[in-house]
Amino acid sequence: MSTVDPLTSAASSVGQLPALLIMVPLLAAPVCVLLRRELLAWVLALIASATSTVVAWQVFMHVGEHGPIRYAIGGWAAPTGIEYYIDTLNATMLLLVSGLSSIVLYFARESISGSIGQDRHYLFYAAWLLCLTGLLGIAITGDAFNVFVFLEISSLATYMLIAFGDDRRALVASFRYLVLGSVGASFILIGIGFLYAATGTLNMVDLAQRIPDAESERAVLVAFSFLTIGLMIKAAIFPLHAWLADAYHRAPIAVTAFLAGTATKVSLYVLLRFFYSIFGADYSFGTVFLNGILLPAAVCGFTVMSLVAVFQTDLRRMLAFSSVAQIGFIVAGVALATEAGLSAGIVHIINHALVKATLFMAVGCILYRVGHVHKPSLDELYRRMPFTCTAFALAGLGLIGVPLSAGFVSKFQLIDALFERELWLVVVLVLVSSLLSFAYIGRTVEIMLFRKGRAAPSATSTGVEHGHIDGINEAPLGLLLPLYAMLTIMIWVGLNGDLTLGVALDASRDLLQGMRPLGAGAGS
Numbered sequence: 001m002s003t004v005d006p007l008t009s010a011a012s013s014v015g016q017l018p019a020l021l022i023m024v025p026l027l028a029a030p031v032c033v034l035l036r037r038e039l040l041a042w043v044l045a046l047i048a049s050a051t052s053t054v055v056a057w058q059v060f061m062h063v064g065e066h067g068p069i070r071y072a073i074g075g076w077a078a079p080t081g082i083e084y085y086i087d088t089l090n091a092t093m094l095l096l097v098s099g100l101s102s103i104v105l106y107f108a109r110e111s112i113s114g115s116i117g118q119d120r121h122y123l124f125y126a127a128w129l130l131c132l133t134g135l136l137g138i139a140i141t142g143d144a145f146n147v148f149v150f151l152e153i154s155s156l157a158t159y160m161l162i163a164f165g166d167d168r169r170a171l172v173a174s175f176r177y178l179v180l181g182s183v184g185a186s187f188i189l190i191g192i193g194f195l196y197a198a199t200g201t202l203n204m205v206d207l208a209q210r211i212p213d214a215e216s217e218r219a220v221l222v223a224f225s226f227l228t229i230g231l232m233i234k235a236a237i238f239p240l241h242a243w244l245a246d247a248y249h250r251a252p253i254a255v256t257a258f259l260a261g262t263a264t265k266v267s268l269y270v271l272l273r274f275f276y277s278i279f280g281a282d283y284s285f286g287t288v289f290l291n292g293i294l295l296p297a298a299v300c301g302f303t304v305m306s307l308v309a310v311f312q313t314d315l316r317r318m319l320a321f322s323s324v325a326q327i328g329f330i331v332a333g334v335a336l337a338t339e340a341g342l343s344a345g346i347v348h349i350i351n352h353a354l355v356k357a358t359l360f361m362a363v364g365c366i367l368y369r370v371g372h373v374h375k376p377s378l379d380e381l382y383r384r385m386p387f388t389c390t391a392f393a394l395a396g397l398g399l400i401g402v403p404l405s406a407g408f409v410s411k412f413q414l415i416d417a418l419f420e421r422e423l424w425l426v427v428v429l430v431l432v433s434s435l436l437s438f439a440y441i442g443r444t445v446e447i448m449l450f451r452k453g454r455a456a457p458s459a460t461s462t463g464v465e466h467g468h469i470d471g472i473n474e475a476p477l478g479l480l481l482p483l484y485a486m487l488t489i490m491i492w493v494g495l496n497g498d499l500t501l502g503v504a505l506d507a508s509r510d511l512l513q514g515m516r517p518l519g520a521g522a523g524s
Contacts, residue, residue: 017055017062018071018084021094022137024051029129032122041122042109045129049105052098052136056091063091068510070142070205085142085204089346089507093139093269096350100261100357101132103482108254110478111364115166115252124164128258131157135266144192144202144278147270148185151234155181158263162251173246180233180243187230194223207278208514224288227274235267237294237331238301241324248320253364256316260323261357265349268330276342276511285337294335295426301328303429306436315363315373318440319356322399325433326352332426333414339508340417347504348410354490355398355406361483362392365475381448384472387480389448391487396441398490401434406490409497
């Protein structure tokens, strides 16, 4: 009779793919700097990102067929060595992050051509790859301290990417994000430090086993508190979202599309991993009653921020505040601590990432041709840019959550989970927030389609140097092709909602069951 650990055998059969996910973009980043050629750096970055996408797809399929993977780095077994832990949730995140990076990176070359000097393009692509490396590392690692390390890699690269904006205010936005991001990272590091002091380990699977028997319950509670605040800042959960609007507004639009689809979503993944897998749902939502913090914050977030978005005249700021509102929907599902609520939150992470990346890419097309995205001035833009405006309108329907769209799947699941808990007032506020999103998206589409005769704002009042949109034509293929690739994926996900919902249900069950220790489920 022999005993075999299925997680270990899964890791051996998948080969070195988990390591390649991180190493390919990490090694490509300094090569971009050495090349110093715009075209070569872009091609290398695109190849590295696409390679990570292919590897992430293979890992995702392997996890779906064989279950979670535990991959020991350097052959050192956990908890002594560092390992990657990959289950349904982070396999999905790896595919989402790398896939979005590949599509938006194709979009980036054309979109930054007029806003960033060509002599700095190679630095832009190097920073992009470092950001991608950090985000993938956060999602794949099974070591709590490595979460912080990869978080800092992605954050430092993000500060640089935001600072590439063509407005000096991009530097202010980058600095503001640096300050608030550093505060959030410090809280996370302190929380991890208290966890290590209480348990003597940093391995996530080992932490989950040791926390219930930790000698110092106070140290565990302090760690939980610091991690809660730090992750709320990083995920831009209301009211700790102050960095997001300026960062999304001032960054190059390709960076905004990438960050809107990935950065906050990866932070939400970390929140799920710590509070469900490490601390456990019973402790997080029973003993500590995290619901009392997350649910009110989520409800205020999707109600107040949707209202704020209605009054924005710049499309980037409108969508930025909308992102905070949509994060509120995700957090509301997570805070319910039920399988239905958790699956609603996870599926909305996927759907909102696709929808918001598509919307920002459409905005990028407008910005490229018109020179501004001042909403009241986009009179009859549909006649000039029909493909771009159509993509914006269809993605907007997904944001609102109309039937057969990606957003409908997750919002319907969230409402169903709220009905299950008899939270009638929250259901009403979800519907109110959706109506508000209809107001700001619908108003924008109405201006693009029907409004006539309003001139663009003057350069002295808004900083816009372009006049009326007469003479404007459709965005180039270098922008439209990736935009419609993203739109096609978004529509396909909406029409095949059962697939993403099934993945979310599997991920929620994995989270509620906890991370599997060595030897769990061994067969003879």
